[in-house]
Amino acid sequence: xxxxxxSEPFLSSVSDWIARRSDLQVAAAFYFCAFAVYLFIxxxxxxxxxxxxxEPEYYDPAIRLIQGQGYSQLWPDGILRxxxxxxxxxxxxxxxxxxxxxKHVESARLTAVIIGSLAAPLMYLFAxxxxxxxxSLAAGAVCLLYPTWAFLSGSVLSEPxxxxxxxxxxxxxxxxxxxxxxxxxxxAGMAWGVTALVRPHGAAMALLVTMYLFSRAGWxxxxxxxxxxxxxxxxxxVRNQRIFGSPLLAxxxxxxFLGSNNPYVIRNSALHGMWIEPRGVPEYWAAIEFNYxxxxxSKIQNQIAWEYLKQNPRVIPLLAIYKVKRWLTPIxxxxxxxxxxxxxxxxxxxxxxxxxxxxxIYHRS
Numbered sequence: 001x002x003x004x005x006x007s008e009p010f011l012s013s014v015s016d017w018i019a020r021r022s023d024l025q026v027a028a029a030f031y032f033c034a035f036a037v038y039l040f041i042x043x044x045x046x047x048x049x050x051x052x053x054x055e056p057e058y059y060d061p062a063i064r065l066i067q068g069q070g071y072s073q074l075w076p077d078g079i080l081r082x083x084x085x086x087x088x089x090x091x092x093x094x095x096x097x098x099x100x101x102x103k104h105v106e107s108a109r110l111t112a113v114i115i116g117s118l119a120a121p122l123m124y125l126f127a128x129x130x131x132x133x134x135x136s137l138a139a140g141a142v143c144l145l146y147p148t149w150a151f152l153s154g155s156v157l158s159e160p161x162x163x164x165x166x167x168x169x170x171x172x173x174x175x176x177x178x179x180x181x182x183x184x185x186x187x188a189g190m191a192w193g194v195t196a197l198v199r200p201h202g203a204a205m206a207l208l209v210t211m212y213l214f215s216r217a218g219w220x221x222x223x224x225x226x227x228x229x230x231x232x233x234x235x236x237x238v239r240n241q242r243i244f245g246s247p248l249l250a251x252x253x254x255x256x257f258l259g260s261n262n263p264y265v266i267r268n269s270a271l272h273g274m275w276i277e278p279r280g281v282p283e284y285w286a287a288i289e290f291n292y293x294x295x296x297x298s299k300i301q302n303q304i305a306w307e308y309l310k311q312n313p314r315v316i317p318l319l320a321i322y323k324v325k326r327w328l329t330p331i332x333x334x335x336x337x338x339x340x341x342x343x344x345x346x347x348x349x350x351x352x353x354x355x356x357x358x359x360x361i362y363h364r365s
Contacts, residue, residue, distance in 0.1 A: 018137070023128055026137070027121035034117040034144045039110075042154030047109045055156040057086060059108055062094035066103065075292055084240045084294045087250050089198030090158040108156045116153040116160035120144035122167035129174050147341055158199050165195040166202065173209055176225070177217060185213070185221045189228025196233055200249040203233065244295040254298025258284065258305040260323070266315055273326025 018026060051059055061083070064072050071091065073083035097111025098104075124140030131139070143149065152159045169191040176184035192209065196202035206229050213222035233249075241247045259265075259275035262284075268276075278284040278301060287304065288297045309316060328343050 018133075023125060023133075026133075027125050027140075030121040030124050030140050030144065031117055034120040035113065037144065038113045038117055038150065038153035041150055042109050042113055045154065047106050047154065049105075051105060051156060058090050058094060058158065059105070059156050061086075061088070061091040062098060062108070063103065065091060065095040066098055076289075077292075079292075081292055082239075082243050084244060084248060085251050085255075087158070087197050087200055088236065089194065089196075090161050092197075093161050094156065105156070109154045112156060112160035113154050115164055116149075118164040119149065119167060122164055122171060126167055126171045126174070129171070129178075146346075148346075162195065162199045162202070165191065165198055166205075169195050169202070169206075176221070177213075180217060180221060182221070182224055185217070185225040186228040189225040189230075190232050192225075193229045193232025196229070196249070197236060200253075203249060240295075244293055246295040248295055248298075251294040251298035254301035258301040261305045261319060262308055263312075263315075265322075266318065272322035273324075 021029075061071055061073070064070065064080070065088075069080060071083060071088045072080050073085060074080050093115060094108050094111055097114070098107050101107035101110055120140045120143045123143035124136050127136035127139040149159075149163065154160075169188065172184070172188040172191045176188045188209075189206070192202055192206035196206060210222055210226050210229075213225050237247045237249070240249075255278055256275060258278050262276065262281070264276045264281065265271040265274060278288070284301070284304060288300055291297050291300065328347070
């Protein structure tokens with residue numbers, strides 16, 4: 001009981017402080033809290049640890065960008081060639097961090113923490129458009145402490161850049177709808193363009209937003225939004241058309257599709273819901289080894305995977321079940337307890353969403 005009383009003045013002072021502050025000031029507090037937490041996690045996890053998994057695929061192109069070699073890839077034959085394997089946005093952010101803090105891994109991880117810490121305040125500001133301050137504070141706090149996000153906050157991957165940009169794009173889109181000035185739609189479109197340059201999912205989402213704006217805001221504002229989006233994304237698409245003969249965004253999809261839909265992931269229980277790198281399979285590697293066109297390599301890998309699925313339709317349900325199971329328990333390099341903790345964190349969210357849908361408490365806005 002004594003401890004409960006002693007905590008009351010502290011909680012009361014925090015509540016009073018929040019009540020006296022504007023939303024921007026609360027968002028700033030969220031940022032500094034997030035930065036402190038994520039930097040601590042990065043240091044605890046090892047901010048100087050060697051790059052692992054997909055991290056070199058973002059870090060190495062960033063180094064080449066700094067060196068003036070463009071967005072390129074070093075192939076097994078030792079020749080540097082232009083690449084469209086991944087979207088260039090994450091590597092561009094990493095490159096800016098390397099220029100500011102030095103050309104080493106610590107700088108890349110610090111840059112991820114700096115940008116990734118924007119997610120919590122942006123979540124708070126986005127929630128404030130549709131919810132009370134208390135509910136928005138809860139949303140920002142959950143975003144800050146979400147296990148998977150905290151785990152990835154200092155990684156040299158695309159997630160620390162994509163999630164804040166996604167929230168910013170949603171925030172600016174909502175602002176444009178409620179304050180229909182022309183520049184708001186242009187700014188929202190440009191934000192989605194930057195988001196798509198980090199991960200191609202942003203492009204699909206931006207097209208859905210465009211269709212929504214056509215029905216909600218009129219064709220002129222929708223076209224202005226689309227113009228802002230295209231203004232950012234077009235140079236990358238034109239560049240790929242000139243180099244690879246295809247107006248593509250990224251070619252990692254072919255490798256991912258083949259790597260996750262093949263007999264090897266069916267036979268090996270450790271790979272269920274996961275993937276195997278095609279270059280590690282002799283017959284797959286033989287099909288693409290000497291093809292240095294990213295677009296053609298992706299096409300070949302897609303064809304191999306589709307051929308396998310057509311010849312073995314019975315494995316499709318199994319693959320789907322394995323993928324859903326792995327989606328529910330990510331962070332595959334960690335122990336089972338960690339994966340179950342992550343499942344609990346958004347498993348509860350999924351449960352609440354289902355309850356809300358059945359109770360019909362969600363309304364269009």
